[in-house]
Amino acid sequence: MFSANRRTLLRATGLVAAVLGALASTAEAQEKIRIGYAISKTGPYAGGAGITTLPNYELWVKDVNAAGGIKLGDKKLPIEVVEYDDRSSSEEAVKAIERLANQDKVDFILSPWGTGLNLAVGPTLNRLGYPHLAVTSVTDKAPELAKRWSNATFWLGTSAQISQALADLLGKLRSEGKIGANIAMVSIADQFGIELSAAGREAFKKHGFTLAYDKTYPMGTQDLQPLVKDAIASNPDAFVAFSYPPDTIALTEQAQLLKFNPKIFYVGVGTAFPLYKGKFAANSEGVMGIGGWNADSPRLKDYLARHKAATGKEPDRWASSITYASLQVLQQAIEKVGKLDRAAVAAEIRSGTFDTIIGKVKLKDGLLQEVWSVGQWQNGEFYALAPASLSGARTPVVPKAQWQ
C-alpha cells in the first residue's frame, strides 16, 4: 500500500515538475531573446575576429541590455548570448550553426568573421531561414549570392569596388599631375589577394597606369624584403599591397628600413587597425590602406569612446563600425517587425531604412552601397578618402611625407 502510494506520489511530483518546467521554459522564451554566434577564437582567423567582430558583438549586447533590451511589442527583452569557437574551420562553423539552430534554438544567429567562413555558413543559414549579416566578407560573388540567398546581406562591397575606388583615386591624382604612371603592386596569394589584384590590374590599366612590378607572395612569408627591394628597383610612383595584417606591418617596416618613399604608399588589411598607429606612430602619417571612416562624425566619435570603454581597445577603422551598424540594423528590423519572425526580419533588413552610427543605412539588392574603400592616416586618424562621391570624403595628402 505504502509503496503504491509512494509511486503515485512520485508520479504526481514528476508531473508537477514537468508542468512547472514547461511553464518556466515558455515564460523564459518570452523574457529573453537568444542570440547565438560561432566566432574564430582560435586558429588563423582569430586575429581578425578578435579586433573587428567579437568586440562589437560584445559591445552591442552590452549596449542593448543596458538600455533594457530589444523592444518586442510593448515589452523590452534582454539578449542572452550563446557563443561557440569555430576554430577558424569551415566544418566547425557549419556544425556550430546547426547546433545553435537545432539544439540551442536561438532566435537569431550572428555571422562568423571573414569571407571564407561567411561563404561556408551561407547555405546553412539560408536553409535554416536565419538572417545572415555577412559583414566581414569581401567578394565579387556578393551580388550573385545576395540574389541566391534572400536572407543574406553583404556590407563591405566587392573586391572590384575596392580596387576600382583606389584606381579612380590614383587616376584623379595623376590627372592633377601629382603622381606619375608607374605602380608597383604586391598581393597575397589567396582568394582575397587574387580577386583584388585582378580587379586592380584591370582598373589601373583603364586609367593608363603601368604596372612596373606585379607579384604575389604566399601566406606566412616571414621576410618581405626581397619584394620591397624589387619594387624599389621598378621605381614606382605608387606602391600598392593587397596584404594581410602581419604582412602589412612587415611591408611598412621594410619600406622604412630601405628608405622607400613612393608618393603613394598603400597597404592592405591591418592599415586601419589601431595597432598600425600604435606601432608606427608619426610614421603612419600619410599611409593609405583599405577602409577608412568619417572620423569627424559625432556618432562615430561617441562609438569610438564607448568601444574603448567597454573593450579596453580602439576599433579598427574599416569593418568595426559597419559590424556595429549591422547589429543596430538587426535590432531595428526586429523592433519594426515586432515579433521573432525570422523571414520577416530578413526581408525588413533588405528593404528598410535604418538609423545607425554610420548614418542612414539602406541596402540595395542586399548590398550596402556606401562603403569606404580607401583611407589615409592624417593627424593620427584614419580618414576615408574614396569613393570621393560619399559625403565626408577627405582630400588625400600627396605625396606622403618621407619616413622619419
Added chain:
Amino acid sequence: MLLVDIVLPGLVLGGMYALIALGLTLQYGVARIMNLSYGESLVAAAFGAFSLYSGLGLSPLAALLLAVPVAMVVNWLLYRFLLERLMRRSKDRGAQEIDSILVTFGVLFVIQGAMLVAFGGQYYSYSYLSIPLTIMGSTLAVNRLVALLFAALVGGAVYLALTRTRIGTAVRAIAVDANAARLVGIDVAALSGLAFAFGGGLVAVGGVLVSMFLTFNAAMGVIFTMKALVVVIMGGVGNVMGALVAGLLLGVVETAVARLVDPGLTLAATYALFLGVLLIRPTGLFGRAAS
C-alpha cells in the same frame, strides 16, 4: 650587387629559422619529446617580451635574462611531473614519441587558451632596434641581425657543450640509446629533464627575439612549430649543427627564389628543398644512418 643582396638577407632570414628550431632540436632530438606545444611556448615568450617592453619599458634583450630562466624552470617542471612518467612507462622510442605527441598536444591548448584569455585573439607588434644597417651595399634590420647573431652564438655554444663536455656526451649517449646509457651509469631521467629544460630556454630566446620584428597573435604557434620541424628534420634529428645549417640554407634559398624567380614560389622552394634532402639523405643533412 645582387649576390650579396641575396646571400646576406638570406642568411639573416635563415638565422631566424635556425633560432626558432634550436630548442626543438634539443627537446625532440635529445630529450625525445616531440613537443607539439613548441610554437605556443615560443609565442608565449614573445608575449612575455611584449608585456615587459610595453609595460615596463624593458628592452627585449634584457627580457632574455628573465625569460630564459623562467622558461627553463617551467619546462623542467613540465618534464618532471608530466613527461617523465611517460618516458618511463613506454618501452621503445616509437611509443615514447606517440605518447609525447598526445600529451604535448594537450599542453598546446592549455598554453594557447591562457594566452587567449590574457591577450585576446588580435595581433601584437612593437618596434625595437628596427634600424637600418648597410653592409656591403645591402640594407638589413638590426633586430634581424641580432637574431642571426644569437642563432650563431647559441647554436655554436650548444654544439660545443654537447660535443666537448662530459654532460654533453652523456646527453648524446641518451639520444643514441637510453637503455644502454642507463647501463653505463648515466642518470637518464635527470639528464633528459635537463636537456628538455634547456630546449625550453632556447625556445624563449627564439620567442623573445622574433617578437622584435614579427607580428604575432595567440593563434600563431603552429606556424613556428611547422617551420622548426622542417628545419630540425632537414638538419638531422638531434643535430644542432644540422639545424643551424638547414635553417641558413632555407633562408638563402627562399631569398634567392624570391629575387631571381618569383616571390610566389618561396614556399614551394622550401618544401622542394626539404623533399630533396629527405630523398637523398632520409636522416637529414647531418643525420646518422638509421640503426
